[in-house]
Amino acid sequence: MHTTGRNLPGLLGEARRWFEEALLRALEKSGEVPVSPPQVQLFAVLDEQGATVSELAQRTGVTRQTAHQAVHGLVDAGLLEQCPHPSSARQRLIRRTREGERVHRRASSILAELEERLAERIGRRSVDALRDALETPWGDPPSVEPPAE
């Protein structure tokens, strides 16, 4: 079943789905509160010191409104909390709750485990090469001119 056909975006998408599905499934199986894919992504880009909704929107590449609703869901789930921002009253700082910390650690360890599984199949070297290639700052997509027929 040669799913896509050797084109890079297809392969990238397939690999991403492999990780994401396994992660969601493992979290669900370990009895955690259910989270959606966009919530996971938002959760992943939040660091220790917290961030505002606008920052999170930028990091995940969606609008503030979209980020807002993902945050809202995670707050309802008890994984995030909004506290007043120390330096400005019009911002609210989004941080993980204690429960959120726990789930975050668990998710990280699942991801590490998955990477280990991958290394068993294609070799540690290949996994490192994969990381290396992917860690280039992608930036905005370039503008290419296709050959005029």
Next chain:
Amino acid sequence: MHTTGRNLPGLLGEARRWFEEALLRALEKSGEVPVSPPQVQLFAVLDEQGATVSELAQRTGVTRQTAHQAVHGLVDAGLLEQCPHPSSARQRLIRRTREGERVHRRASSILAELEERLAERIGRRSVDALRDALETPWGDPPSVEPPAE
């Protein structure tokens, strides 16, 4: 702006978006009939000899119904056609029209161009290593047990 934070699925998604956005943008700029992301993906997994809707659904990892509507859109756009299947009357063979062939060649050349741009930045070796790592048959996501706390 460290968009995600070094986790593999995030990096994979970012890379994929880079390709896809550039492709869509280039197609649009060269005046082709507008196509949506899912349509592009479906278009990409269709080979020369054609396929049925069910096959396409399997390859893209969506349901028949979803694949059906993507096909429908591409038929309306004049890029695909449905012909009676030679071996069975309950199947319909989906193939590219002549116009579809043209667009497909153009898309392929844009993708090649993008890969070239990438090679200029991270080196041909890295791009090859990326392909290599991604071409592993991913299969179904594994079931992992996170360490109990």
Next chain:
DNA sequence: AGGTATTTGTCAGGTAGCCTGACATAAGTC
């Protein structure tokens, strides 16, 4: 042959994620 189960394509309806538009509130700027 004939009846039943399966496969395939299709339609209808619903849900989720993302978007744009609009607006209130809080800061900075003159």
Next chain:
DNA sequence: GACTTATGTCAGGCTACCTGACAAATACCT
């Protein structure tokens, strides 16, 4: 103090995807 900007939030709409249902063609099984 008036004006502009930034941030958070609500409302409405679009698109991709899903499940459920069904007709038609085929395969299977006595």
